[in-house]
Amino acid sequence: MSPILERLRGRLIVSCQAYPGEPLRVPEVMQRMAQAVVAGGAAGLRAQGLEDIGLIAGSTDVPLTGLWKDGEDDVFITPTLEHALAVADAGAHIVALDGTRRPRPDGRTLAETVTGLREQHPGVLVMADCGSLDDALAAEDAGADVVGTTLAGYSGEREKTAGPDVELIDQMVARCRRPVVVEGRVHTPAQARDAIDRGAFAVVVGTAITHPTSITSWFHEAVTAG
Numbered sequence: 001m002s003p004i005l006e007r008l009r010g011r012l013i014v015s016c017q018a019y020p021g022e023p024l025r026v027p028e029v030m031q032r033m034a035q036a037v038v039a040g041g042a043a044g045l046r047a048q049g050l051e052d053i054g055l056i057a058g059s060t061d062v063p064l065t066g067l068w069k070d071g072e073d074d075v076f077i078t079p080t081l082e083h084a085l086a087v088a089d090a091g092a093h094i095v096a097l098d099g100t101r102r103p104r105p106d107g108r109t110l111a112e113t114v115t116g117l118r119e120q121h122p123g124v125l126v127m128a129d130c131g132s133l134d135d136a137l138a139a140e141d142a143g144a145d146v147v148g149t150t151l152a153g154y155s156g157e158r159e160k161t162a163g164p165d166v167e168l169i170d171q172m173v174a175r176c177r178r179p180v181v182v183e184g185r186v187h188t189p190a191q192a193r194d195a196i197d198r199g200a201f202a203v204v205v206g207t208a209i210t211h212p213t214s215i216t217s218w219f220h221e222a223v224t225a226g
């Protein structure tokens with residue numbers, strides 16, 4: 001297994017993202033966020049956008065998963081080969097891309113995208129962000145190094161569970177040959193631990209660590225309920 005992946009085995013990856021129009025959507029802020037979570041024990045980072053990726057790659061030494069969200073269409077996580085190449089150029093060790101079986105905006109298959117990326121970046125790893133077991137199995141056949149549960153509940157194939165989609169985690173751990181990374185709605189340390197106990201290779205937490213507006217709303221709703 002690649003040394004980059006080896007460093008993530010059984011560990012926490014923290015996704016540092018702010019969304020369009022938000023006050024923290026400033027690359028230097030996400031760079032600081034990344035440094036803060038590494039200080040807390042994050043073994044890996046996940047970042048969105050070329051500027052964020054470049055800054056974080058240059059100022060931390062943990063494995064970095066990069067993605068570029070673009071477009072309003074169904075396929076928006078690193079949707080084309082051009083996006084994937086740019087994410088790798090920006091310094092990501094692992095390129096996360098849409099790993100569903102839906103048509104991609106540039107007309108390439110996932111396999112063609114992975115091959116095209118590897119031609120120019122032989123050392124880069126590919127994480128397929130999947131929405132179902134069938135996605136994950138197809139993504140492995142397409143050459144993905146890692147399969148993630150990232151799009152479970154967002155691609156129309158699975159219900160959007162309140163927490164992580166544990167049924168899908170169990171299915172993927174049982175059937176996939178590649179490391180399974182659990183990502184999506186992991187909101188508590190207990191859920192993160194449970195994902196590892198179920199056989200996940202690593203677990204990604206975003207919102208519950210790095211999105212204060214969401215976290216605040218959870219507290220706000222609890223305080224004002226009833």
Ligand SMILES: CC(=O)N[C@H](C=O)[C@@H](O)[C@H](O)[C@H](O)COP(=O)(O)O
Pocket residue numbers: 015017067150151154183184185186204205206207208
């Ligand atoms: C579906 C989608 O667009 N997911 C994105 C992928 O990078 C991010 O918005 C999520 O924050 C990330 O997957 C981590 O998940 P959570 O924030 O639930 O811990």
